[in-house]
Amino acid sequence: MPRPLTATIHLDSMQHNLARARCCAPGTRVWAVVKANAYGHGLERGMRGFADADGLALIEPDNALRLRELGWTKPLLLLEGIFDGADAQLLVSHGIDSTVHSVEQIVLLEQARLSGPIDVHLKMNTGMNRLGFAPPAYAAAHARLRAIPAVRNITLMTHFANADELEHPRLTIREQVARFSSGARGIAGLRSLSNSGGVLHQALLARELANDWVRPGIMLYGGTPGGKSASEFGLRPTMTLASEIIGIQDIVAGDTVGYGSRFEAAEPARIGVVACGYADGYPRHAQQGTPVLVDGVATTLIGRVSMDMLTVDLTDVPGAHVGSRVTLWGAGLPIDTVAQAADTIGYELMCALAARVRVLEANLDSHG
Numbered sequence: 335m336p337r338p339l340t341a342t343i344h345l346d347s348m349q350h351n352l353a354r355a356r357c358c359a360p361g362t363r364v365w366a367v368v369k370a371n372a373y374g375h376g377l378e379r380g381m382r383g384f385a386d387a388d389g390l391a392l393i394e395p396d397n398a399l400r401l402r403e404l405g406w407t408k409p410l411l412l413l414e415g416i417f418d419g420a421d422a423q424l425l426v427s428h429g430i431d432s433t434v435h436s437v438e439q440i441v442l443l444e445q446a447r448l449s450g451p452i453d454v455h456l457k458m459n460t461g462m463n464r465l466g467f468a469p470p471a472y473a474a475a476h477a478r479l480r481a482i483p484a485v486r487n488i489t490l491m492t493h494f495a496n497a498d499e500l501e502h503p504r505l506t507i508r509e510q511v512a513r514f515s516s517g518a519r520g521i522a523g524l525r526s527l528s529n530s531g532g533v534l535h536q537a538l539l540a541r542e543l544a545n546d547w548v549r550p551g552i553m554l555y556g557g558t559p560g561g562k563s564a565s566e567f568g569l570r571p572t573m574t575l576a577s578e579i580i581g582i583q584d585i586v587a588g589d590t591v592g593y594g595s596r597f598e599a600a601e602p603a604r605i606g607v608v609a610c611g612y613a614d615g616y617p618r619h620a621q622q623g624t625p626v627l628v629d630g631v632a633t634t635l636i637g638r639v640s641m642d643m644l645t646v647d648l649t650d651v652p653g654a655h656v657g658s659r660v661t662l663w664g665a666g667l668p669i670d671t672v673a674q675a676a677d678t679i680g681y682e683l684m685c686a687l688a689a690r691v692r693v694l695e696a697n698l699d700s701h702g
């Protein structure tokens with residue numbers, strides 16, 4: 335018997351969320367972002383779930399090759415660009431597009447003396463201050479890249495720091511777009527600006543956000559980038575982490591539960607032990623009170639999450655028994671709610687799904 339813990343991936347919801355992204359940004363080409371093992375969903379499942387995307391974007395060059403091997407023939411984009419000269423050759427041999435964010439990467443492309451044409455995204459730093467050329471340096475970088483014979487199309491790109499919040503007190507989308515426009519003035523080329531937050535704000539910023547390509551990630555996986563909840567954005571969960579009750583303890587007032595005896599019963603209580611712990615990707619920092627569903631009934635986490643188990647309060651779930659289904663996140667329990675209770679974001683929980691968790695596929699409808 336396998337351990338009852340499973341992560342069910344809802345490919346139909348991935349498709350649905352991609353269609354939502356298209357609705358938000360009509361007429362715009364979509365890079366579905368599948369970095370980090372498709373946000374923990376599995377690279378190959380990302381490829382199938384987002385088969386309708388115009389391209390797949392990711393970080394890892396080896397995974398770009400893997401997608402080609404798996405039969406993906408549409409565009410691929412490396413979001414951090416290449417890391418060495420050998421990567422430069424891969425761009426040509428496998429038809430992979432690359433971000434260019436630094437002088438060092440331009441030098442790699444110059445020195446590679448590439449035979450075939452490559453398409454690149456030239457990144458501007460408009461305030462994120464991670465990667466990219468400052469607006470005043472952008473035109474020169476563009477010209478230098480243009481002079482490389484193998485370089486064909488150059489798409490103009492930037493990345494938003496606060497796309498989830500239109501009126502961020504430190505740096506707004508509008509401010510970043512204004513810097514982008516000034517740095518890109520007079521330069522022809524397609525434009526790629528928006529992550530999920532930008533896509534979801536596209537309707538409000540239709541005038542400012544001139545995207546030819548958008549790069550949604552988290553929204554495609556049914557998570558919110560912030561602002562409103564995923565369901566308010568019309569997104570569906572794509573990963574349901576579920577397990578079972580494997581043990582029950584009836585305790586009396588004064589008894590404690592688990593490591594550190596963090597939970598102490600004030601009155602008699604019934605405790606359910608769930609086969610899922612931090613070594614599965616459930617956050618150890620989830621607070622007591624984090625919601626958990628047992629047979630579809632909402633209850634809460636109590637005590638400390640341990641490596642292989644966590645404990646829940648069954649006092650008000652009288653029907654619960656060993657074998658009862660437990661939903662940790664996903665259908666019926668937004669991953670963002672769990673993330674919030676652990677002081678993190680849905681992104682991190684998805685990406686941290688551990689390799690030992692058995693992964694299944696199902697349509698969301700068939701799981702209720």
Ligand SMILES: *Cc1c(COP(=O)(O)O)cnc(C)c1O
Binds near residue numbers: 553559
């Ligand atoms: C990860 C990433 C995205 C997707 O961001 P989400 O917030 O998940 O939509 C878009 N663009 C770049 C450059 C990224 O690295």
